[in-house]
Amino acid sequence: MNKVYETIIKNYGYDEPVFTRDLKKRIEMSDEALRQNLKRLSDGGSLIKVKNGIYYVPRENSVLRNPRINLDKVITRRYMRTSNNKVIGYTTGINFANKLGLTTQTASVSTIVTNEVGRPEHEVKFGKKIVKLKKPRVRIDARNYKLLQVLDLLNEFDRVSEVPLENAVGAIKIYLNDNDCTSSELNIFIKKYPRKTLENLIEMGGVL
Template structure:
């Protein structure tokens, strides 16, 4: 079978919006040049679309034209390495998914242990947030929540009070084990994040492990997070002003 036919057969089996490179075909074709030429011919014919240099995707059409791939597909090479998690979507990338804002951003933020300068990929800006905790599949939803609490003042199209209401609704649905884990993970976040998390958990009636959070804070330091008094009544216990 010709290299082009082999590549076409593989792509036909891929789901719409799937992002790939020539490297995905190297076990099936004879050379890099053959794969690149075949892919570029398919781009020219409209069978596939080009995301950025060396990256292609299987397009899905709508009444508005070609749909962009999901954000995970756009940056999946930055999130996994040989099936090992090395990063996760966070920040602006997930505020909408968490129900914190209705806005959708063209900036994709990624949490990683080792960060790099921001760069452009297609029409997206790819930016990075340093994560000091070990990244695991189970910890990612909790890290995403902690990141949002950390950057509460930067969440677009909402207020601090509304964001806290949403945070508490999310926390209320977490299991006791998840709450224990999120408190442990929070110990590697800034003091203001720990204080706000503690105040919200106390407001929700949690008592277990809160002393761990309280003990991690300087008792004479205050944290300025305005407009919380009507929503979170425990702010004074956590030196939030």
């Protein structure tokens, strides 16, 4: 069996996004040799290329003539949660407000705040799906991502919510039920945000 294919199956399995930059860390091979192996596997149908640097292994018994990977899964793995479950980003904006029940609207272009971005803000395209990426004010990890999501929400609350702030407190508290960031961490984070965020936090009664 091809060494690259064997490594992919062992570490990722079928229908899971495979990023070449991650694959390089799992296999001892020159960049050129890896590129040639991936091209050979892709040309032979063992791998399917989503876009440059992103592949997946289709299931052998797929009934689809041209099987497609779930693009939401690709986006999640690339910008929010890695294959080893490391949190590197989160959704924000109207779609997050919708998740909390604060609006009935949804945005066709999702906004993701992620560590995996260099510029403050730009858009990327996966097939027909467009995603807006934003640089975080604080580096994201598993402990702080929910709190940062809520601070982002408070920063743009008037734009994304259809309910008044006092009616959103309950949903926000439930969402942060398992948050274990300390008050001192919150004080550090809040300094990275505009004054409006602090004002909304105070109006909520500082329930975070």
